[in-house]
Amino acid sequence: MTPYTFCSNLIIDWLLTDIKAGRIANTEGTAFILERGHENNAEAELNFYNVRKLHKLESILQSISFIPKEECRAIQMADLFAFYSRRHGVEMEAAPPDQKQRIQRTPGTMLNIITETVRHRAFVATDFGPSAAGSRFFGGDGDS
Numbered sequence: 001m002t003p004y005t006f007c008s009n010l011i012i013d014w015l016l017t018d019i020k021a022g023r024i025a026n027t028e029g030t031a032f033i034l035e036r037g038h039e040n041n042a043e044a045e046l047n048f049y050n051v052r053k054l055h056k057l058e059s060i061l062q063s064i065s066f067i068p069k070e071e072c073r074a075i076q077m078a079d080l081f082a083f084y085s086r087r088h089g090v091e092m093e094a095a096p097p098d099q100k101q102r103i104q105r106t107p108g109t110m111l112n113i114i115t116e117t118v119r120h121r122a123f124v125a126t127d128f129g130p131s132a133a134g135s136r137f138f139g140g141d142g143d144s
Contacts, residue, residue: 004040005047008032012051012061029062035075036066077114084110 001009012032015025032048034041045064052061069075088107095103107115 001047002040002043004038005044008034008044009047009051012048016057016060026060029060031062032064033072033074034064034066035069035072037068041066081111081114084108084114 014021015030016022018025034044038044045066048061048064052058067075069079084107088103088111092100092103
C-alpha cells in the first residue's frame with residue numbers, strides 16, 4: 001500500500017469515527033472526490049471498494065470519484081494548505097533542537113489565516129507500515 005492510499009484510509013477512518021462528522025457520515029453516507037491525475041488514484045479507488053465490501057459499509061461509503069483540480073475549490077484549498085504545511089515542516093526539520101518547539105507553535109501567518117476558523121486535525125502521517133494499534137476499521141483486529 002502506498003502512503004497515498006494509507007492516508008486515504010486514515011481519512012475514511014477519521015470521518016467515520018469522529019464525534020461530530022461521524023454521526024452525519026454514518027447516518028447520511030458520504031462520497032469522496034479526489035483530484036484526477038494522481039498516479040496512485042487507481043490503488044486508492046480499489047482500496048475504497050475493498051474496505052467498503054470488507055466492512056459492509058456500502059450504504060455509508062457511497063462513492064469515490066476523480067475530478068480536475070480546476071473544478072473543485074476544496075481540492076484547491078487542500079493544495080494551498082499542503083503547500084504552507086510542507087514549508088512549515090521543512091522549517092521545523094531544519095531548525096536547531098532548541099528552536100523546534102517555538103516553530104511548531106508558530107506555523108506562520110498564512111497557516112494561521114487558513115486554519116484559524118477551520119476545524120482540522122494536527123496530525124501528519126509519517127509511518128506507513130502495519131500497526132497492531134490501528135483503528136477499528138483498518139487495524140486488522142476484526143472488530144468492526
